[in-house]
Amino acid sequence: MEHYNDQDIVIAGSGTSGGGSFRNVxxxxxGTLLSDTKCMEFQVNGKGGVKGQLHAEDAMISGTCRIEGxxxxxRWKVSGEAKIDGNLAYRELDCSGSAQIKxxxxxxxxxxEGGLQIDGxxxxxxxxxxxxxxxxxxxxxxxxxxxxxxxxRAQEIGGEKITVRRSGLKSLLNPFLPKxxxxxxxxxxxxxxxxxxxYTTAKIVRGNRIKAGPGCVIERVEYKxxxxxxxxxxxQEAKQV
Numbered sequence: 001m002e003h004y005n006d007q008d009i010v011i012a013g014s015g016t017s018g019g020g021s022f023r024n025v026x027x028x029x030x031g032t033l034l035s036d037t038k039c040m041e042f043q044v045n046g047k048g049g050v051k052g053q054l055h056a057e058d059a060m061i062s063g064t065c066r067i068e069g070x071x072x073x074x075r076w077k078v079s080g081e082a083k084i085d086g087n088l089a090y091r092e093l094d095c096s097g098s099a100q101i102k103x104x105x106x107x108x109x110x111x112x113e114g115g116l117q118i119d120g121x122x123x124x125x126x127x128x129x130x131x132x133x134x135x136x137x138x139x140x141x142x143x144x145x146x147x148x149x150x151x152x153r154a155q156e157i158g159g160e161k162i163t164v165r166r167s168g169l170k171s172l173l174n175p176f177l178p179k180x181x182x183x184x185x186x187x188x189x190x191x192x193x194x195x196x197x198x199y200t201t202a203k204i205v206r207g208n209r210i211k212a213g214p215g216c217v218i219e220r221v222e223y224k225x226x227x228x229x230x231x232x233x234x235x236q237e238a239k240q241v
Contacts, residue, residue, distance in 0.1 A: 009033075011048075019052060027063075036069070044080070053086070061097070070103070078114075087120070104137070115150075127159075130167070144192075148183040148199065155188050162192040162207075166199045166215065184215070 011031030019035030027048035036052035044065040053069035070086035090107035104120030119136040127141035135154040195207040199215030214232035
């Protein structure tokens with residue numbers, strides 16, 4: 001069981017702290033922790049930052065926050081804007097605002113209703129997006145469900161069940177999402193068991209059962225059991241393997 005200091009830190013105006021171990025950390029104004037920080041609850045309602053690593057049970061960002069190292073939290077809730085310079089570890093990641101991770105991210109469950117950018121790889125059990133997502137490396141999860149409200153991108157996508165669709169709404173009332181950008185997924189390789197795609201541009205799609213819907217532009221499809229292609233989908237080459 002994790003042990004935390006009984007001391008709380010609250011920054012309501014403007015201030016700094018040396019970091020360390022605390023029970024609760026709350027920043028309502030402009031606050032910076034100057035070294036690695038460990039706490040039960042980390043909350044930022046104003047503008048905050050950690051010049052080091054962050055380890056917390058619960059992290060809640062409703063303002064803006066930058067972590068200049070790795071970040072670990074069992075429950076990570078972002079309704080504002082969060083930037084993490086290192087890797088992110090979590091059990092649950094709930095992002096209704098904007099989150100940017102310069103490293104990789106790994107955990108159990110992801111739910112995005114805003115914008116999520118991961119420069120490295122993303123590993124999860126479930127990955128649900130109603131917004132935009134950018135992954136610089138591999139996006140891997142048992143179940144991936146993406147409803148695009150703007151442009152989405154990944155180098156590779158892997159999972160058991162993968163669903164990609166375009167939102168029917170003209171715009172989402174969220175200031176972190178682009179209003180006029182194309183709702184299109186761009187990816188090099190997609191591999192999975194059951195794959196259903198819309199408005200996806202890919203080089204290779206491999207799977208057992210594949211459904212290519214409207215707006216799909218795919219160079220090569222490799223399927224084991226079934227391929228269903230919409231008349232509006234463009235597939236250069238399809239092969240049963």
